[in-house]
Amino acid sequence: MGKEVAPPKLAIAGLSKWFGGLRAVGACSFEIAPGTVVGLIGPNGSGKSTLFDLVTGLLRPDEGAILYDGKRIDGLATHEIARRGVGRTFQSVKIFRDLPVRENLAIAAMGRGLRGWEPRAGEWLARMGLTRLVDAPAGTLSIGQQRLLELTMNLVIDPEFLLLDEPLAGVHPVIRRQIADTLSDLRARGRTLLIIEHHMPFVMGLCDKIVVMDHGEKIAEGPPEAIRADPRVIAALLGRAERGSGDARA
């Protein structure tokens, strides 16, 4: 009794972003409940990564609002948004390629002013199978290992809300399994995740809800079973595949 209802972890409302004459994101609205995993799918060029850039403050929206834990964050600098507990991985991995794995983790931790982070980093490195590579320049790792490193740079900080942009792209099936297990683990620990991913069995198996974008607009939102059967979604994903972009593989 009298207990307040928690606000959505993330709420975006009427979000739009233009690049010159191109509307990359158009009047997009949805919410993410705390502790849930949401998948963001859609053909290449449908505005998914741009939406991530808007949420993490790399880009400013032209219209609309972004609320994190009930408070406006659009307009804040990227580091201010990060400091509130928002982590992110990128479609093309962002790591310090010339620096050893260990230094990459140190930079991530120190950027947030963390102390005593080394034991946690050590545990994650062991779990990710990266321990023997701590002294290797990050750029010499395989793409899958680089994605694990970028993920570990986030895990050291332990964000409450993590956005993952195509975490399985270009990744060997063994490492895919590791990433999938890690994300399941984060979900079990109450973290909130927003995941862009083309790999449908993964998305369908992990997500509580799926949001589908096409041409910058949200065209569907719902539980995986409903999304799988939605004719608009099938048309958007298959339509692109037939036109040869090949990114709507299921």
Ligand code: ADP
């Ligand atoms: P997705 O991640 O769904 O593949 P993006 O968000 O990367 O899509 O891109 C959406 C659209 O915006 C595409 O047409 C893309 O070419 C365009 N776009 C993305 N970033 C920029 C930018 N910085 N400048 C101009 N156009 C961009």
Ligand code: MG
């Ligand atoms: Mg993208």
